[in-house]
Amino acid sequence: MAKAGYGKRHAPDQAPPRADDFGGLEPREAAIAGYIDRLPEGAAIGYKVLAEELPDYGQQACRSSLDLLTRKGHLRRVRVQVTLSDGQMRWVTRTYFSRTARDADWWAAHVRFVRGVDAPGQPPAPVPAGTSSAPAAVETAEEPGPGVRAPRSEAYDILAGLGRREPRLQLSEGDCVALEHLVGEWLARGVGREQLTSALTSGLPVSVHSAGPLLRTRLETKMPPSPAPHPEKNHPGEQIVGMVMMCLFCDEDETTTTLDHGVCGECRAEIARDEAAGLTGDVPDTFLARPRAEVDVAARMAELRSATVRPVLPAPRPRR
Incomplete structure (x- = not known):
């Protein structure tokens, strides 16, 4: 678990869980997304922590996978300003995870309008002309291919x-x-x-x-009135007063750098260099912290022993 007030947060308005929620992802990204989805709110989901918990993947592989999950619309990291019961303010960092893939406009609107609350002083959310800022029930992360009709709202x-x-x-x-x-x-x-x-x-x-x-x-x-705002609740006595989107991997936020699907250019360039160098693959068996589940350890040890046992030779006869 992360420190109190930090860590994973569930994004609102997600579709109910299904067996094929992450079927469109590559096997590694689908496995990591499924693992994060099952974690409770407040869990630490940084790439270093994931590498410690998931034995098949190293830090570079986990970082590359989290980058891909942001591109697909499942992750965003935000810096949140909250007020305490004594009137003091503090900033905390949270990573929102959405089982339902969201596009960049939805995430931008979520940061500015946290469950209907217009956070003061935040950059305006890019909402297309003629559309509502409210999230749709289901979003798609990719444009449909030629001849494929886009899903209707x-x-x-x-x-x-x-x-x-x-x-x-x-x-x-x-x-x-x-x-x-x-x-x-x-x-x-x-x-x-x-x-x-x-x-x-x-x-x-x-x-x-x-x-x-x-x-x-x-x-x-006959348009009904807007509902009264209900701020997202944290701990007793805390209330969100501001949010700003930040890079998934470093401390830069959208007020200091340009973010592309939740990741700054420098971090994405580092990930690209790791991928080009072949550092984002699965951890080799010999470097795993613990054996993979599918490995028969007893059979493997017997195989290694048989390969290293030397035949017993007869003692040489004494020379005359």
Whole structure:
């Protein structure tokens, strides 16, 4: 476990665990991600600690794997400013882990809006125009390949399903895309799927000539109020007042350097040099702290003994 207040934190709004959560990763990264996922909050998950706990991998291999997990959207390290019960402030370092892969915009929004709290003095989160800052239920870390349709958001699905619920609200794909961000804002403000659908389908006029403009008016004029902020709780008497994203491997943060998917350029260059030198592979058997699980130690020792036993030669006869 890390020091109190530090260590692993679960990112919010993750999908429930599944057997294939990390199926898209390479075997080593999938194994390390699965190990981190099972650790409790507050656990130390730096690459040096992981190398001590995972016998198959050395420090360079663990560091390279953590770098890849940040690229895939599973990890970010942040510096958090908290207030104590006596009014004093302190900074702590936490590493957020998300079983669900997130894109860079989601992580930036999470740092600025910690569970709905606008942390003062932080860099503005890069939110694309026409979209909500609220995280989607499921994000993908990579763009779909040619000919592969990108997964739709829950907001889009709600709009696309209105026509089946109410024939007067048949929408085109363009309508769904244009109204998606408004529905997403309703969801971000705590309105459930069924409640939102009811608000859009009830009390319709007898004849609906254009469903898109009608729904836009309803979504904008009936928008529910923003929920009261609920700061992320730490220890009794502590409350977050600021967060800033920092490099996963060093003390530089986004106010002092440029981060690429949560890693500074210098650290990423070091990892690239290690990979080019072949230092990020699995630990050779002869250097493991303890044997691999699949090795039959007894059989291996018997093999080594048989290879080193020398035949007993007869004593030489004395010369005459």
